Amino acid sequence: MTHDEATGRPRPARTELPVIGGPPAERADAAQNRRRILAAAAAMVAERGPEALSMDEVAKTAGVGVGTVYRRFGDRAGLAYAVIDDREVQFQTAFLKGPPPLGPGAGAPERIRAFLHALVDRTEDQLGLLLVAEMDSADARFAEGSYELYQQHLALLLGRIRPEADVRWLADALLAPLAANLYGYQRRVGGMSVARVKAGYDELLAGLAPPGGSPGP
Template structure:
């Protein structure tokens, strides 16, 4: 059984560059001065408020500058574009998910049966992808970019290690890739858009699939 102080992923060999909380965009964020970090968080907090209140389509650089109380030039220098703001919001959400997945409380984090962790992983991932779907679509990241970043490697290694602990036979890298890709399909076909499929039904379907896989 996993220990909270020693997640199973460390046993199965995550490369040193791939650890909980790695960037969705790849690489290590550059160090920031304290005032720059405060401005960055102020801008992202304002973006979250606008998106929750008005919808993502209404987030403009002018409105964001007003809400954050900074100059528009500050936003451009820090994020480059509206898309850059979206990608930074996604990066924060991904880091939070990784930390919960690999070092948080069970059943998502260490300390639970591997199958219960895998079920919890899928349910939590569906929730994240559902709430972040608009951001992912607006970030304009092509599929090949999403599949190649270190953050996705973290989830693939995590799923592989849980399958291995559950004594699942087969090509585990391919099986993990296919399982994660099934979760990401909701970005292409949003819940409710096809035959009334809802998020709870998708989550229940994930659990049924996992339990049938290891039966």
């Protein structure tokens, strides 16, 4: 049994904080099918953009039945998230185990800032795929395992700065601007630069310092 990052209370092993996103153990033929499907999907996205992602066409290109694609990935959102996984695993490894300030070893304020700035960059790099994944299902962003990991990571760090605060709510509030549809609207319609988004986060974080004191370690 492990412990919740934010509260220190025991929690079941299924909610521990490993890097999320790697494929589960599987038979050799299933693993081969997965690789072929993801290769076909990645090629389709690279050649024609995320909006062209089609379950039927991916199945045809990969040489598998469309039912296999649906059983394995559920829907187009699930397939899009699977294509995203490689970058996601790298990102999670960096903030859980990498060098500071993104990884362990820096103070909580520095780590929160580094995490949010890095998440802005990751969202920018894969915005098209994230839009496909999140818009195909209203709950896709929250059902996908990485959101809970982000929330718990931020809640832990926020608790070190403002232990009296509702850190889970604050974590959700900090993650909300990076929902793909809002971020895409700000970038494409609002004309906001990546630097402006990051500066906005810095302003939000400046307001999280404890009243009358400096942030905790």
